[in-house]
Amino acid sequence: MKFSAKKLAVVSAFALLSAFALPATASAAQVSVPEISQSCVFSSTDDAAVQMRKYIKERTSDFEINIDASVASKETVGQLMIFKAFDETGDGSEGDYLRFAVKKLNCKIYWKNNEYKLVYHLDYYTTAEEEARLTQKLDKTLASLNTEGLSDYNKALLLYRYVTSNVTYSTDIKDKYAYTAYSAVENGHAVCQGVAQLLYRLYNDSGIPCRIIAGIAHDTSGAREDSYHVWLITKIDGKYYLSDPTWDLKAEGDNFRYFLKGSNDFDSTFNMRHIPQNDNGLTFPEYDSDDFRNAYPVFSENAPSPVCSLGDINGDKSINAVDASVILSDYSRVSTCGTSAFTVSQKSCSDVNKDGSVNAVDASCVLSYYAYVSCGGKGSIDDYIKNEVLNNVR
Structure with a gap:
């Protein structure tokens, strides 16, 4: 499956214009600058990112951000603010969930009097109303699953099992909804992007940090072509592990081959290999960079299963x-x-x-x-x- 940055042509265009209002000419055509949607000029990138995140969560198509030019150079301010808007916050409806919710992105940057005006246009896979409906259903789902009191491992297993048992792989990759958690819940099917987005949201909203990783599924035997793919890294007991819920959708019972795997064992089963890759430097992290690896180091060994004995389910060596x-x-x-x-x-x-x-x-x-x-x-x-x-x- 080709993730959205390629398959559905996520386009991030950052164009720098020299002033807020360009002078009119004798020709009939004239550059039109949209009206400013909010007048506050942010001096902090964090504060500006909070406002941007709010717009994106509300699925606002067109908005503007005014920010002091001292925060970044004109060459980097556009990408800087997009990355700040997609920062991980621990909220399942933000971070990577939003990153993979945007289908198309365009940003024009105007500069005048030591101030940038960032004019954004975004296309989304879902509407605000659809996201509200999804939130209601996920709240009910988490309430019925009752994760309170579970260890992180058991919590992760429960949510992984729920997703892989209730979602099938979409056959129509031209359907834009197939790339969303919304389709995974509402329609019961999604491609890898939607499956990963759903699990990301359930994990984060249950207190389990994780990231969605974009890249390529590579067939080392050469029997089939490489395809774009997404999967997860999940933090359990202070360590990050790899999981691929999409490739476990057809697992029977507990025969998960890709749940909380270490880097030494993630791709040991078949000829397929997961290769992290960023083909859109404007909105996606450099998954192969030292900075990303240092921030999210994947442990080499698989996550250890809980130890138990007859009657002692939580493994504290006492039956009570x-x-x-x-x-x-x-x-x-x-x-x-x-x-x-x-x-x-x-x-x-x-x-x-x-x-x-x-x-x-x-x-x-x-x-x-x-x-x-x-x-x-x-x-x-x-x-x-x-x-x-x-x-x-x-």
Whole structure:
């Protein structure tokens, strides 16, 4: 899939004009400068970026920013402000989400009296109304998934599993909506850009930092042509890992090949290779640059799965009411939205009565064992279930 910077011709044109108002000539044609939409002249690039970000989030097509010329040179101010507007803020509807929401960008720069006027025109994949509808649905989704109390790993797994289980790959790449999280949620399908955009938003809104990476999927065997592609890097327990939800859309059960992988193992399964690449220097970062790599260093090894044992779901080497609560929460989650936050190992360790199902009965068994041990009882939970619980059932 070709990401938007190429496939749908994201055009970023920064043209510098020498003054706010150009003199009229004898000809019938005259340069027309749009009216200033806000009169404040920003002296800080951060403050100006906040206003720009607001316009972009509102899907405003035409707007202007006035900024003191001392903030940057005329050659760099246009790109500087675009990058500042797309800064990562931790808000899932900003940062890379906005970067990949813009289909076309044009900026004209006027200069006079030590002041720049940046005149922008942007085309978007979605409208403000569509984004508002998407936000409402995502708020309901996150509420039903109930990520509170989960470890970062389990939270990331839950959201990854939700996206890959509920989205299919779009077959019509000419459909502009296919490149959006909106289509992934509203229509149930999207290309890699929309899939990554959706997971980016869910992750950030759940407190998991991540970035969308644009580049090329390269077939090392030469069996097929290279294609433009996007994927993610995700921060778990202080380390960044690689994930490709698009290539895991067809994974059955928990057979994820590209979830929280280290750099040494991300491309070890098939002949395909992920190659970060920026083909639009005006709006996308240099993913291969030392600055980007230093800011987002990808760990070499895969993210470690949570350690657990029978009854001890959170791996704290104690079986107590917390474990029972964790089991109940996941049982409720699966019952309401069909998605579990547990790894395969955690599911097995949660089925304490070994009836092939994780439910409230298992939570009750954990609480019963916890009470038994608290009163001086001895032995493993496995023996307790066999000798006490199951015998009483019989």
